[in-house]
Amino acid sequence: xxxxxxxxxxxxxxxxxxxxxxxxxxxxxxxxxxxxxxxxxxxxxxxxxxxxxxxxxxxxxxxxxxxxxxxxxxxxxxxxxxxxxxxxxxxxxxxxxxxxxxxxxxxxxxxxxxxxxxxxxxxxxxxx
Amino acid sequence: xxxxxxxxxxxxxxxxxxxxxxxxxxxxxxxxxxxxxxxxxxxxxxxxxxxxxxxxxxxxxxxxxxxxxxxxxxxxxxxxxxxxxxxxxxxxxxxxxxxxxxxxxxxxxxxxxxxxxxxxxxxxxxxx
DNA sequence: CAGTACGCTACACTATTTGTAGCAATACGC
DNA sequence: GCGTATTGCTACAAATAGTGTAGCGTACTG
Numbered sequence: 205x206x207x208x209x210x211x212x213x214x215x216x217x218x219x220x221x222x223x224x225x226x227x228x229x230x231x232x233x234x235x236x237x238x239x240x241x242x243x244x245x246x247x248x249x250x251x252x253x254x255x256x257x258x259x260x261x262x263x264x265x266x267x268x269x270x271x272x273x274x275x276x277x278x279x280x281x282x283x284x285x286x287x288x289x290x291x292x293x294x295x296x297x298x299x300x301x302x303x304x305x306x307x308x309x310x311x312x313x314x315x316x317x318x319x320x321x322x323x324x325x326x327x328x329x330x331x332x
Numbered sequence: 333x334x335x336x337x338x339x340x341x342x343x344x345x346x347x348x349x350x351x352x353x354x355x356x357x358x359x360x361x362x363x364x365x366x367x368x369x370x371x372x373x374x375x376x377x378x379x380x381x382x383x384x385x386x387x388x389x390x391x392x393x394x395x396x397x398x399x400x401x402x403x404x405x406x407x408x409x410x411x412x413x414x415x416x417x418x419x420x421x422x423x424x425x426x427x428x429x430x431x432x433x434x435x436x437x438x439x440x441x442x443x444x445x446x447x448x449x450x451x452x453x454x455x456x457x458x459x460x
Numbered sequence: 461c462a463g464t465a466c467g468c469t470a471c472a473c474t475a476t477t478t479g480t481a482g483c484a485a486t487a488c489g490c
Numbered sequence: 491g492c493g494t495a496t497t498g499c500t501a502c503a504a505a506t507a508g509t510g511t512a513g514c515g516t517a518c519t520g
Contacts, residue, residue: 311352
């Protein structure tokens with residue numbers, strides 16, 4: 205099925221429009237992708253070190269994500285071994301920096317507790 | 333689905349540390365999560381409209397993501413029906429705005445073409 | 461040569477996502 | 491009231507993606 209086209213063109217599920225933001229959103233919305241970028245933000249890591257940093261995620265996915273990220277031009281395999289962000293990848297990562305501050309704020313905010321309001325009225329959350 | 337604890341506490345795969353950034357990264361690194369936030373950035377949408385906006389994604393995942401996002405306090409179900417971002421969700425979405433610009437720049441940059449450099453092999457293709 | 465670390469792959473198993481169908485509750489027109 | 495349309499939401503089998511463990515081939519070091 206010729207699954208690999210140019211990583212910017214291939215129409216995976218979640219982005220059939222071809223709009224770059226959608227393709228990017230789809231790429232980043234895969235398991236471990238954001239985490240990998242995050243772990244690589246400071247310094248390059250060897251594949252093994254990256255695996256450790258990512259809570260021992262299975263090498264299968266890591267390898268898959270790393271390949272996608274390399275195709276996208278965000279990550280590269282340094283000649284001495286070890287993965288690092290490209291200039292582009294570093295830019296992308298910068299974009300997520302505010303996320304860290306946001307996460308800190310988020311964890312300390314009160315849990316909204318998901319009320320079944322709207323129209324279910326009263327207090328019957330799941331009765332159907 | 334009794335497996336839901338507080339969305340900030342539950343230790344899903346990908347975030348066993350409990351560090352908020354990890355939890356957030358894990359939550360956002362699920363399929364459709366980023367897309368949903370993106371589609372909701374302008375105005376609230378009904379579940380059906382959201383589904384249409386997301387290339388007819390299956391209601392199952394959408395519903396799951398929407399619930400997670402509601403538990404996290406990023407999205408809420410308006411009283412008139414229709415999902416919208418909360419103040420917190422809007423903040424989070426702001427964080428991603430630079431992503432749009434980045435995506436545009438990205439699509440027009442040259443494809444790096446993922447060479448199999450690094451170690452020995454000069455041009456052996458990664459066919460499998 | 462043995463010992464180690466590297467990038468990467470195989471493969472069986474499990475979890476998540478997809479796609480299609482459909483339900484209950486509300487809102488409108490008649 | 492009765493149809494009809496829309497809403498949020500769920501069931502469930504099939505497909506896909508991710509997990510976990512093992513191991514390969516290639517450098518390095520001693």
